[in-house]
Amino acid sequence: MLFSCGKKAPKANFDSVVKRAGVVDFLNTSVGVVDEFIWIFDDGDSSFAINPVHRYNEPGLYSVKLIAKNENGSDEVVKEVDIVGGDREDLSGHPSFSDADGYLIAQNEIVFVEGSPFQIQNIRGKALVGFYDTTNFFVDLGVVSANGERLSQSDNNTYVFSSPDSSYYFKEQVNWRVDGGQRYPTIIESRQTAWPSISGIQFNPTIDRSTTYTLSLNGLPSDADAVLYQIMDTSGTVLLSREENSSFSSYNFTSFELDTLTAGLAKVRILAYNYDTFIVDQRKIYFVNEASTEAAVEIK
Structure with a gap:
C-alpha cells in the first residue's frame, strides 16, 4: 500500500x-x-x-x-x-531474413569429444518459433509443437523448447504444428531435409582484441546454405556475428571488430544452417534447420 x-x-x-x-x-x-x-x-x-x-x-x-x-x-x-510499431526484433543468434513474416527454427546443438573434432560426445535439440504481425510485433500463436514436443511461450510471444539431454534431437524430419492466431491459420507441416553437418571448432581460447582472431571448423560444412561465426557473452547474448557461405570454413575477426568487445569470459559459436520457405495467407514463413557447436574463451 x-x-x-x-x-x-x-x-x-x-x-x-x-x-x-x-x-x-x-x-x-x-x-x-x-x-x-x-x-x-x-x-x-x-x-x-x-x-x-x-x-x-x-x-x-x-x-x-x-x-x-x-x-x-x-x-x-x-x-x-x-x-507504435517499430523495427522487427531479430531472433538473436539465428539467421535473419528481411522478407520473413515468421520463423520455424529447429537446431541441433553439438558437443564434440575434446581433441576429436569429428567424434560427437553429445547432441541435443532446440526449437524456436516467432511470427510477426503487420507492425512487427511477435504474435500469440496458441499451442506450438515440434515433433510432438510442446514449445513454451515467452513473454514476447516467441516459443522455445530445449532438450535437457541427448534423448531428443532432430534427424531427418521435423513435424511442426502451430495452432495459429492473429490472422495466421493453423499450420501443420512436415519438413524432410538433410541436416547441416559440421565438425568441431578450431579456435584460440584467448581473444586478443589488438589483433585478428580466426574462428574455424575442422572441415567444410555439408548440407548448409551459410554459416554464422559468433562471439557471445557467457549468457549466450551475441556480441559479434558474421556470415559466410558454406564454401568457407572460417572467419577472421579484425581488431577493429574485436575492439567493440569488453574483456572477460565469453563463448564462441559456429552455426551452419539451411532453409526452406512457404507462403500462407500471403505471408512468407521460413523453415530453418541449424547445427551449432561452441566453446569457452576469454577476451583480453
Whole structure:
C-alpha cells in the first residue's frame, strides 16, 4: 500500500515508460492510503498489481485507467499510451531474413569429444518459433509443437523448447504444428531435409582484441546454405556475428571488430544452417534447420 498522512480517499496517478515490442512499464504515483488498485489497459486486459508491466500486441493509442480505492472512497485517472510499431526484433543468434513474416527454427546443438573434432560426445535439440504481425510485433500463436514436443511461450510471444539431454534431437524430419492466431491459420507441416553437418571448432581460447582472431571448423560444412561465426557473452547474448557461405570454413575477426568487445569470459559459436520457405495467407514463413557447436574463451 502507498501511504500519506490523514484518512482521506486516495488520489490516483501514474507514469508510464513505453519500451520495445509493445511493452509498457507503469509506475504508480498515487497518494494516500490505498487498499486496492485496478488497472484497465484498454485492450481487454486488467491488473491489480501496484506497478504492472503490460505488453500490447497491436500498435495504437490506448486510454489506460488506474482506480485507487480505500474505505473512504476512490479516485481514478486516465492517461493515453501510444504504442507504435517499430523495427522487427531479430531472433538473436539465428539467421535473419528481411522478407520473413515468421520463423520455424529447429537446431541441433553439438558437443564434440575434446581433441576429436569429428567424434560427437553429445547432441541435443532446440526449437524456436516467432511470427510477426503487420507492425512487427511477435504474435500469440496458441499451442506450438515440434515433433510432438510442446514449445513454451515467452513473454514476447516467441516459443522455445530445449532438450535437457541427448534423448531428443532432430534427424531427418521435423513435424511442426502451430495452432495459429492473429490472422495466421493453423499450420501443420512436415519438413524432410538433410541436416547441416559440421565438425568441431578450431579456435584460440584467448581473444586478443589488438589483433585478428580466426574462428574455424575442422572441415567444410555439408548440407548448409551459410554459416554464422559468433562471439557471445557467457549468457549466450551475441556480441559479434558474421556470415559466410558454406564454401568457407572460417572467419577472421579484425581488431577493429574485436575492439567493440569488453574483456572477460565469453563463448564462441559456429552455426551452419539451411532453409526452406512457404507462403500462407500471403505471408512468407521460413523453415530453418541449424547445427551449432561452441566453446569457452576469454577476451583480453
